[in-house]
Amino acid sequence: MQRSLFTIIIALYSTATFAQRQKAISPDLFGIFFEDISYSADGGLYAELIQNRSFEYTGSDHKGWHPMTAWEYTPRGYAYGKLSVETKSPLNENNTHYVVLDIQDVGQEGLGLTNYGFNGIPVKEGEQYDVSLFAALLAGNAIPVTVSIRNRKGDIYGETTFDVTNKNWQQYAAGITVNKSDDSACLVIIAKGTGKLAIDQVSLFPKKTFKDRTNGMRPDLSQAIADLHPKFMRFPGGCLVHGDGIANIYNWKNTIGPLEARVDQRNIWNYHQSAGLGYFEYFQFCEDIGAKPVPILAAGVSCQNSGGTWVIGSTGQKGIPMADMQAYIQDVLDLVEYANGPATSVWGAKRAAAGHPEPFHLQYLGIGNEDKMTPDFEARFTMIYNAVKAKHPEITVIGTAGPSSEGEDYEKGWAIVNKLKVPVVDEHYYNEPEWFLKNNQRYDKYDRKKAKVYIGEYASRGNKFINAISEATYMTSLERNGDVVHMASYAPLLAKKGNTNWNPDLIYFDNTGVYPTVNYYVQQLFSSNSGDVYISDVVTFDRKKDSTLAASVVKDSKTGDVIVKLVNAGATDAKVNVNLKALGALQPKAQVILLKEEGGVPVSVETEFTKSSLTLDALSMQVIRLHKK
Numbered sequence: 297m298q299r300s301l302f303t304i305i306i307a308l309y310s311t312a313t314f315a316q317r318q319k320a321i322s323p324d325l326f327g328i329f330f331e332d333i334s335y336s337a338d339g340g341l342y343a344e345l346i347q348n349r350s351f352e353y354t355g356s357d358h359k360g361w362h363p364m365t366a367w368e369y370t371p372r373g374y375a376y377g378k379l380s381v382e383t384k385s386p387l388n389e390n391n392t393h394y395v396v397l398d399i400q401d402v403g404q405e406g407l408g409l410t411n412y413g414f415n416g417i418p419v420k421e422g423e424q425y426d427v428s429l430f431a432a433l434l435a436g437n438a439i440p441v442t443v444s445i446r447n448r449k450g451d452i453y454g455e456t457t458f459d460v461t462n463k464n465w466q467q468y469a470a471g472i473t474v475n476k477s478d479d480s481a482c483l484v485i486i487a488k489g490t491g492k493l494a495i496d497q498v499s500l501f502p503k504k505t506f507k508d509r510t511n512g513m514r515p516d517l518s519q520a521i522a523d524l525h526p527k528f529m530r531f532p533g534g535c536l537v538h539g540d541g542i543a544n545i546y547n548w549k550n551t552i553g554p555l556e557a558r559v560d561q562r563n564i565w566n567y568h569q570s571a572g573l574g575y576f577e578y579f580q581f582c583e584d585i586g587a588k589p590v591p592i593l594a595a596g597v598s599c600q601n602s603g604g605t606w607v608i609g610s611t612g613q614k615g616i617p618m619a620d621m622q623a624y625i626q627d628v629l630d631l632v633e634y635a636n637g638p639a640t641s642v643w644g645a646k647r648a649a650a651g652h653p654e655p656f657h658l659q660y661l662g663i664g665n666e667d668k669m670t671p672d673f674e675a676r677f678t679m680i681y682n683a684v685k686a687k688h689p690e691i692t693v694i695g696t697a698g699p700s701s702e703g704e705d706y707e708k709g710w711a712i713v714n715k716l717k718v719p720v721v722d723e724h725y726y727n728e729p730e731w732f733l734k735n736n737q738r739y740d741k742y743d744r745k746k747a748k749v750y751i752g753e754y755a756s757r758g759n760k761f762i763n764a765i766s767e768a769t770y771m772t773s774l775e776r777n778g779d780v781v782h783m784a785s786y787a788p789l790l791a792k793k794g795n796t797n798w799n800p801d802l803i804y805f806d807n808t809g810v811y812p813t814v815n816y817y818v819q820q821l822f823s824s825n826s827g828d829v830y831i832s833d834v835v836t837f838d839r840k841k842d843s844t845l846a847a848s849v850v851k852d853s854k855t856g857d858v859i860v861k862l863v864n865a866g867a868t869d870a871k872v873n874v875n876l877k878a879l880g881a882l883q884p885k886a887q888v889i890l891l892k893e894e895g896g897v898p899v900s901v902e903t904e905f906t907k908s909s910l911t912l913d914a915l916s917m918q919v920i921r922l923h924k925k
């Protein structure tokens with residue numbers, strides 16, 4: 297009797313200490329940063345296969361580009377006529393360039409134009425591709441137009457024919473099934489009757505898109521993103537958001553509604569945005585991958601690097617004129633209504649018309665992107681923040697604290713956020729691996745009463761194993777500080793090989809393949825093994841105070857699983873002690889995932905995990921998932 301009382305007393309004592317060693321952490325800690333950089337959207341995630349589909353490319357997008365970039369005039373079999381690009385009677389005022397074919401002699405085959413996609417159109421045998429175009433008959437009787445998918449020599453893989461009879465713009469659409477696989481096919485449009493024909497907004501989509509969405513995303517890339525199990529997705533940038541000058545600030549309203557009426561725009565990263573992947577598609581994609589949407593809007597100022605001023609300390613930042621700020625603020629408020637408002641509201645109705653009457657459950661809204669902390673910025677940020685707070689107190693606004701881990705903009709950004717009591721602030725930093733090792737304690741010192749942190753962009757400047765493992769050590773500190781670090785996203789997410797504006801990136805891809813980096817696997821190990829409770833004082837190392845060793849322990853309250861992460865970024869093996877007794881009653885069978893330089897991909901095994909002492913290989917990381925008894 298006496299003995300069991302003693303046991304109860306000990307048990308109560310342990311329970312109390314166990315409870316004391318637990319703290320709630322952010323359930324939204326690890327997410328993704330999507331920016332339309334390095335062809336992440338057009339030619340990337342967005343599954344459209346036609347490049348420059350509405351003939352809106354210009355030399356200001358990219359030196360030497362023009363409305364016929366990626367297109368070629370194609371007279372076949374002695375046909376005679378001409379092709380011109382015109383703007384007189386456009387499809388709509390937002391899409392003013394279109395092609396006119398003047399067919400004087402059809403010859404043996406007719407004449408038209410060819411699109412080569414984004415360096416070739418990849419097609420697969422037996423699969424269907426949805427083609428569509430707008431056309432208007434300007435002269436002549438009905439003109440048959442054949443649209444085919446071919447190889448470069450002209451061999452046809454599949455085709456369809458439309459009879460263009462309408463003098464007004466009309467959309468023609470059909471499916472083409474392809475009889476051969478080819479990574480570098482092209483789309484050929486041939487008019488087979490004399491007369492004049494206007495053509496615009498030519499589109500070719502694989503039938504198979506991620507989750508079978510119309511106007512959807514590339515399935516392989518989407519799956520790689522979904523496999524990160526991100527808790528949130530930030531979009532559409534990055535510098536893309538605040539743009540190169542005021543006219544280039546990303547305007548979400550220009551990216552919704554009928555595709556042919558969306559406003560194409562120069563991309564700050566020296567190419568073009570069709571806006572086919574627009575705000576509706578971003579929200580829908582977030583929903584499809586189970587991530588909370590985190591749209592970022594400009595704080596009423598353009599990028600400080602506007603006009604090519606990519607020099608530290610310089611500022612090409614321009615503020616929206618005060619006279620236009622109320623309209624800009626209204627756009628910000630309208631976005632909340634677009635995402636969350638009832639289908640009967642003005643902007644909610646537009647969401648419903650696009651096929652989503654239910655709200656998108658917007659919770660976070662970022663204002664600003666690592667802006668230069670000028671008086672122009674502060675005035676405009678304050679106006680926007682106050683307006684959102686007043687009209688939508690339910691929305692968590694994310695402020696911004698410059699482009700570096702320290703310095704003037706960081707200090708001033710934090711001061712503004714503190715003054716206004718903004719709930720979350722976005723920090724950005726790209727530093728060397730050593731920085732990530734040495735700064736493992738950065739957030740231990742942050743004031744818990746001030747704003748929470750969203751590390752919106754970070755990376756250790758490389759895709760080598762040492763980069764990934766340094767990031768892993770740092771991420772254990774983000775879990776440990778998950779009560780003040782609310783969110784974090786590696787940046788950038790995607791980059792197309794041959795079109796990279798920025799290195800390193802998390803996932804590289806080309807027209808047919810997806811190449812995740814070792815940094816990707818580190819992000820994946822953390823995001824798919826996250827928790828909402830942090831448990832301290834479980835792991836001890838023999839090499840104390842060695843910044844290359846790191847650990848974190850979290851619990852997922854939904855499943856009761858306890859997840860131990862152990863990282864050794866050092867060049868020698870290290871002994872680690874895991875105090876399993878301090879974790880409550882757990883099953884001996886655990887899932888152990890090992891990531892080592894050799895192999896470079898995580899390897900998972902189900903095994904008994906009962907020993908509290910283990911050796912961590914040099915340059916390795918382990919995730920041990922223990923299940924509740």
Ligand code: AHR
Pocket residue numbers: 331333533534535536665666699753787788798
């Ligand atoms: O992530 C790439 C770029 O880095 C972002 O556009 C910008 O915010 C940062 O400077």
